[in-house]
Every structure is written in C-alpha cells, then in structure tokens.
Amino acid sequence: MIRKATLLLAGIVMGATAVTTLSQVPVRVSGVANAAASDTYRQLNLFGDVFERVRSDYVETPDDAKLIESAINGMLSSLDPHSSYMSPKSFRDMQVQTRGEFGGLGIEVTMEDGLVKVVTPIDDTPAFRAGVRAGDLITHLDGEQVQGLTLNEAVEKMRGAVNTDIELTIRREGVAEPMKISITRDVIRIKSVRYREEDDVGYIRITQFNEQTFDGLKDGLETLSKKIGKDKLKGFILDLRNNPGGLLDQAIAVSDAFLDRGEIVSTRGRNADETQRYNARAGDLSSGAPVIILVNGGSASASEIVAGALQDHRRATVLGTRSFGKGSVQTIIPLGANGAIRLTTARYYTPSGTSIQAKGITPDIESLQELPEELKGKAETTGEAGLRGHLESEDGAENEGSGSQAYVPPDPKDDKQLKFALDLLRGVQANTAFPPIGDKKAAVPN
Incomplete structure (x- = not known):
C-alpha cells in the first residue's frame, strides 16, 4: 500500500533551518556518534573510489547517470522488496496509476x-x-x-x-x-471498480485502490441497491481477489463505507510518536446489508486492510484462500526533477492489533477453486514470506512456502468461490462463519 507524501518542500525548509542553527550554536558530538559518523564517511569514500574505478577502467564507457541510479536502487532494494528508486519516468507512470486518469x-x-x-x-x-x-x-x-x-x-x-x-x-x-x-x-x-447484479445479490469487484476507487464503490452500492431493490437485496459480494493494493486513504474509505464506528487500521513506524490510527465515521453506505469478501493469494496490501478491518469488526465474512501478507506501508518521497523514492516507513495493524506482515489474512471460510489440468501446481503464490529480503513478521510466525491459491476462472460459471458466496447469501448453503457472530466491540481493543 502507498501513503502519498509531499516531503520535498519540508525537507528544504528543515535543511535550511538546520544550517542556520548549526552556524549559531556549537554542537557537541559524543565519541560514539563521532566514530559512527567517521565510519559512514569512510564507506561513502569507498563508494566514490569504486565509482571512479568503474568510470575509468570498465571495458566500455559507462553511463554515469545509470551507474548512480543503479547504486541508489541497490541501496533501497536491499532494505526490503518494496523499497526502490523511481526514475522521473517511473515516477510519472506511478502517478498516472494512482491518479486513475x-x-x-x-x-x-x-x-x-x-x-x-x-x-x-x-x-x-x-x-x-x-x-x-x-x-x-x-x-x-x-x-x-x-x-x-x-x-x-x-x-x-x-x-x-x-x-x-x-x-x-x-x-x-x-x-x-x-x-x-x-x-x-x-x-x-481507469475503472478500478466494476459491478453487476447477480439477481438478488450485488457483486462489486475492486481491481486496485487508486484515487477513483471510493467514488466507484459508492456509485456501485447506490446503483445496485436501486436496481435490485432493498426488499429483494440479499447482500453484497466484495471481490478483492488478485487486487495488489494501492492507496492507503482509499483502503480506509472503502472500509469506512461498510462501518459505522471503530478503528479501521493503525500504522506504526520506527518511533512510537509516528503511530497513526484511522477510525470509521458514522454512516454505513450498504445500510447494514450482509457482506462477503472474496480474497486469495493475490490479494495484497490495501486489499488486506479492507478484509482485516471488516473481519475484525464482524461486519463481513472473508471467503477464499489466505491473502498475500503484505503488511507494510510505503511512502513516496519526491526528489524534484530526479524522480522519487518509495520507502517502507511503517507496518500496519488490523483493528484487533494484528500485523499480517508475512502471514496474510486467514479467511473465515476456506474455499479452493477447481484448477484446469494445465494449471495444477502452478496457481499458487508463496506470498510476502516467500520474497527474498522481506520485512520479517514481528512474532516470527510466517507462512513461508505453504502456498496460497490465486486462480480466478475467466468464466463466472466456473467460479466456485463466487458460487459459494452467492449460495450463502441466499441461504442455499449454511456455514457457522456466516453471518459473522459475536459483538463487534469484542473483536477490537478498547
């Protein structure tokens, strides 16, 4: 998931202030800090030495800009799989994707x-x-x-x-x-939300979380409620399968659409004072209609925030296979004309205080698809825990290597998970996890 940040101006202002302060106030540096700083500068000198050696001795004349870009990207990608450098073009492409137009x-x-x-x-x-x-x-x-x-x-x-x-x-x-x-x-x-009537059930598919997502969801809820009719409407299916995520604020808004109150998600950075909590506002746009959320091994990040929030609040039943397990927040930090960096700055936690990093959301009802012969053994993701260099789970309980199915049949008639959800909403099939039971307050800390 991406948290947007305009930090360039703030960085310039803070830098100017620091220079002014340093020029007026003597600064005492401890021996330990001084030694650490000295070691850092030695390493930077090493980088300069290697850079100059490559420029002068490589078999062909290298592109200096590409060398530096690769070095920066190598530094960031060594942190975790989701931190990276974006060239000006990549940054523009990312903005197009998140803007949705x-x-x-x-x-x-x-x-x-x-x-x-x-x-x-x-x-x-x-x-x-x-x-x-x-x-x-x-x-x-x-x-x-x-x-x-x-x-x-x-x-x-x-x-x-x-x-x-x-x-x-x-x-x-x-x-x-x-x-x-x-x-x-x-x-x-870019239509990140598509919806249709399934007779007496409203089906809403969210493919990504861009700036248009909440408006698309709101339109879908209103349109389907009118077309089907409140007396006939059995509930909604929110399909988040193979949704890779997107903007944090849109995940919060989508969750809020189905909640009247309570915490949606919290984010915690390196320092305690960086913790942020996001709460629902009054008003359930679905008027309390039953909700089933479909997830699978391709549901990541912002998708997991929505599934985790509605699951913890007992507002929806989650059906499918375990989600991807990307429980980290990336902040986009612009670098002026030099592109931007995508930096992992926090973990996020579901309302019950659970980090799903490298673990994923476990569905209330597990349902596997029937796979075509040619896809058997090939339709699973290992999830976040299978990515080299991933941010570790806080408690060490990861789902590495266990696999999670991420296949959705192209024809809805073959979609076993969708059929199961429709049958539950219509009362054709029963399961103890639907409707979700228990006091909503009991699921979250006070």
Whole structure:
C-alpha cells in the first residue's frame, strides 16, 4: 500500500533551518556518534573510489547517470522488496496509476506477434466512439510502424495531451485493406471498480485502490441497491481477489463505507510518536446489508486492510484462500526533477492489533477453486514470506512456502468461490462463519 507524501518542500525548509542553527550554536558530538559518523564517511569514500574505478577502467564507457541510479536502487532494494528508486519516468507512470486518469484513447491492449492487439475498447471513450473493436491489430501509430516497439513504448505513444490527435492504422479480420482511424485524445479514467447484479445479490469487484476507487464503490452500492431493490437485496459480494493494493486513504474509505464506528487500521513506524490510527465515521453506505469478501493469494496490501478491518469488526465474512501478507506501508518521497523514492516507513495493524506482515489474512471460510489440468501446481503464490529480503513478521510466525491459491476462472460459471458466496447469501448453503457472530466491540481493543 502507498501513503502519498509531499516531503520535498519540508525537507528544504528543515535543511535550511538546520544550517542556520548549526552556524549559531556549537554542537557537541559524543565519541560514539563521532566514530559512527567517521565510519559512514569512510564507506561513502569507498563508494566514490569504486565509482571512479568503474568510470575509468570498465571495458566500455559507462553511463554515469545509470551507474548512480543503479547504486541508489541497490541501496533501497536491499532494505526490503518494496523499497526502490523511481526514475522521473517511473515516477510519472506511478502517478498516472494512482491518479486513475490520463490523456489517452481508452483501449485495453496487449502484444501479439509484434503488433498491438486491442483487448477491448472502454465504453464511452474516444476509441469506443471512433469504432475501434476488440481484436483489432494496430500496425502503425501516426504512420510509425509498431513492429519493434515494446508494449510500454506503444502505450506511451498512444497516451498524450488531451485534445491532441493520433492516427491508428488497423488490421481487422474480415476487412481486406488496413483501416486508418483518427482519434482525439481525451481524459481516460481507469475503472478500478466494476459491478453487476447477480439477481438478488450485488457483486462489486475492486481491481486496485487508486484515487477513483471510493467514488466507484459508492456509485456501485447506490446503483445496485436501486436496481435490485432493498426488499429483494440479499447482500453484497466484495471481490478483492488478485487486487495488489494501492492507496492507503482509499483502503480506509472503502472500509469506512461498510462501518459505522471503530478503528479501521493503525500504522506504526520506527518511533512510537509516528503511530497513526484511522477510525470509521458514522454512516454505513450498504445500510447494514450482509457482506462477503472474496480474497486469495493475490490479494495484497490495501486489499488486506479492507478484509482485516471488516473481519475484525464482524461486519463481513472473508471467503477464499489466505491473502498475500503484505503488511507494510510505503511512502513516496519526491526528489524534484530526479524522480522519487518509495520507502517502507511503517507496518500496519488490523483493528484487533494484528500485523499480517508475512502471514496474510486467514479467511473465515476456506474455499479452493477447481484448477484446469494445465494449471495444477502452478496457481499458487508463496506470498510476502516467500520474497527474498522481506520485512520479517514481528512474532516470527510466517507462512513461508505453504502456498496460497490465486486462480480466478475467466468464466463466472466456473467460479466456485463466487458460487459459494452467492449460495450463502441466499441461504442455499449454511456455514457457522456466516453471518459473522459475536459483538463487534469484542473483536477490537478498547
């Protein structure tokens, strides 16, 4: 999960203050601190020596900027798998992802035989209105051949400033000649929330936690409640399977949508005074309707915050397989024109005070999918505990190597977990974990 931070200005101000203070007040440094500082500077001198030796003696002339970038990234990635350096371009891409909107055409694409293939045009976008269809092969972008470009390079060319034009050359099955379609870019919003009626049950799928997620959830709850009707509505299924996480504030807002009161999550950094607690506000947007949350081995970070909060408060039943177990918070620290660093700054804890780092959320009801023959033995994740250099669990009780299924069938008709959830909400099947029992207050500390 990502906590956004604008720390650059604060860093400049604090640095200036420190310089002023140091110039006026004599500073006494203990012998131990002085020795430690001296050792640190020796190590920095070592880095400088190695850097200069590489520059002067490597078999080919190296790129200085790339050497430094790699050194910084190596330093950060040695801390844990989620700390890293982001180049200016990577930082911009991350901002696009978390913002959930960008200037573009509105198509989901993949690569096939060196060409860009349209998976689907997104409803009510420039590409959709221009007549781009699923299965179309894009061969040229503004006359430039796509062959030889990576998918990311092609996507970068299709994105751009709003109200600018791009010409796509398309090969379409059943059409003899290539087609040229001119499209004007517009603001494209990434739909992180999709929902549908399952007769008397509202199904809501959250694919990531970006800046649009809570608004999408709110719209889904309102729309489904109206369409199904409160008298007919049996409850909601919140599908967080294979959701890798995203923004902390959005995970809090999604949890709050189903809670009237109580703690949602707390974060604790290295120092005790860095602890933060986030509490629910009055108002359950689902009007107290029963909720089942679907999770699996691909549900991580922000997904686990939501599942853990509603599970601890006995507000929802969690069904599926154990989640990924990423219980850490990353803060994005901008570095001006030099990109940013993603730094792990805290662990998070569910309302009952539990850290799920390297352990994951254990579902109230375990349910495994039927795997196709070709995926047997290949549809499991080892989770956070299986990542080299991961932040260790506080109590040492990790789930390393035990595996957790992360498969979701493409056809809902084959989705055993979804069927189980629907049957529970409709009363076709029964389980002691649904509805969740016990006083909500009993699940969390006072």
